[in-house]
Amino acid sequence: MALIGILGGMGPLATVDFFERVIELTSAAGASCDQQHLPLLLANLPHIPDRSTAILAEGEDPLPALLDGIDMLNRTGVELIAIPCNSAHYWYDAMCKRSRAPILHIAEACVAAIPHGTRRAAVLATGGTLASGLYQRILERSDIEPIVPSGATQEHIDACIQAVKAGDLDASAVQLEAALAAFAARGCRAAVMGCTEIPLAARRLAAPSLQLIDSTLELARATVSYGLARGWNIRR
Amino acid sequence: MALIGILGGMGPLATVDFFERVIELTSAAGASCDQQHLPLLLANLPHIPDRSTAILAEGEDPLPALLDGIDMLNRTGVELIAIPCNSAHYWYDAMCKRSRAPILHIAEACVAAIPHGTRRAAVLATGGTLASGLYQRILERSDIEPIVPSGATQEHIDACIQAVKAGDLDASAVQLEAALAAFAARGCRAAVMGCTEIPLAARRLAAPSLQLIDSTLELARATVSYGLARGWNIRR
Structure with missing residues (x-):
């Protein structure tokens, strides 16, 4: 069973919004019961240091915590990662280098x-x-x-x-x-x-x-398209 | 860092609702920035066979898939599990027996x-x-x-x-x-x-x-109370 990883919590309410968009888009694409939806593993890790202040050179580096999240998702075998936080994409290359699973780019x-x-x-x-x-x-x-x-x-x-x-x-x-x-x-x-x-x-x-x-919506669209194109909503 | 596990996807929109209640209740308890929220690991596993039809002896047994979800959360080291699906609690004792982490009871x-x-x-x-x-x-x-x-x-x-x-x-x-x-x-x-x-x-x-x-709301309240009482929203 292919799992889509979500590195979230940045912030928590935005992660809820992203998750809801993914479910709504999957329903709109025809899912009419639980079993037609996409399996997801969502790590809501709000303790990751603030991305914006770090970029502005005023705060703690969030990269180690971001990589911990990437590692957690990869250990559980996710086959794609989406990160519903734009500022976190400042460290996109470093996260891609660490991740076995490809990472969508929100921007x-x-x-x-x-x-x-x-x-x-x-x-x-x-x-x-x-x-x-x-x-x-x-x-x-x-x-x-x-x-x-x-x-x-x-x-x-x-x-x-x-x-x-x-x-x-x-x-x-x-x-x-x-x-x-x-x-x-x-x-x-x-x-x-x-x-x-x-x-x-x-x-x-x-x-x-x-x-x-x-x-958020566009990242959700990219995530759902990727998963549905590969039949990840169909149990094998 | 203590993680709260959520075994969800039964169904997906109800899981979004549960997640949103957890975030709102944590904000209402005083969280004013990302870093004051609770770390969560949410497994949205919509392919778990329908619980209601299985109880009515008309459908596939969901217990193996439920236990796979419990195992996935435990492997990642969650310290509490919440399951926002009432029908799944028909198998509550079997899930508790398998899980190292305690499981809240929705009903x-x-x-x-x-x-x-x-x-x-x-x-x-x-x-x-x-x-x-x-x-x-x-x-x-x-x-x-x-x-x-x-x-x-x-x-x-x-x-x-x-x-x-x-x-x-x-x-x-x-x-x-x-x-x-x-x-x-x-x-x-x-x-x-x-x-x-x-x-x-x-x-x-x-x-x-x-x-x-x-x-859903009462399970979210129990989850947030459990986590906040143990300071799981405070990074150590």
Whole structure:
């Protein structure tokens, strides 16, 4: 039985969201009973040191804990790994090197979902992911101009993310709305939600002022496609 | 680092619901960042043969697959196991015998949450759990008279459960409402939702006609209490 590994807990509520998207997408693809779903092994490891502060050279290195999680999943024999945390992908190459199972790339999946014809896209991410240039590089490779937030706008984005991590979704939506308004005022029409906390805030907005590309949803789509294409939902 | 094992996938959406309750309860207990949450290892194993039909002696025995899941969690060193599926508790003794880690009992947790002074409670469960008498025995031990559904009412309950497993929550709520109306007509005021699919349907009802005790939520409460009491959310 092929197992899909999920390295989660970064943060926990974003991991719930990712897991729910995987189940919903599998149902939408035709699963009508338990036995038609994909077997998953989800390691929710919230103690992994904060990725964003580490990238900004202010915090403990999370790589040893990330590799412990990769090892745990590989020991249990998973055949694919998804990591619903964008900032953790700063250490993507090191994790791939360690893992026997292939690892999907959340930012590649997210940028691939931007509608054709989009020329500019705002980057909504942690301070660490933003500073790393992860999304900017992938967007430029796709001929999309990355629009990065001003310092004041990034403060709203950081506050949005922290509010989701604290379980306060109402507060997170207020902060996200302020960030989106600032991007809209700069003529942006689309934004990548390059942090898995942000889609939880976005779902509280009745009518977001920008088209939002959801990295959690796109990683879930890539995960379900990979598993269903290989018949991993069919018991042998 | 102490890990809590979750043997899930029975069904997948009910497992998402359980996971979300665990995170929300941990936030409500004061966790305000990732690192204050509980480490979990969630095995979502939807291929385990249907528990209800097996109890009714019509289907494949799920015990070998349940024990494989218990073994997988124990091999990874979990120190507690929660199983968000009531029907699987038909094999509770065999799983406890096999597991090094203690296993919480969902029906014990659920019945313990019924308000004092409740004299009668309807049993909402799969046909298998109902036939096994699991809830009836625990309710009687607590001096609460179990009210079991008529055949026609059980058809609504079964349809509710199947609709959740197929991802159709609107249809599930219609079926649950019909079952609750039948119990209310018999003078019932309270019901145990002794199947983890049912709370997902119940959440769609604006004003359920009975007080509903949620086995998923109560198992989540027991899990979070156990972990927080032992400081498993604190990294050492």
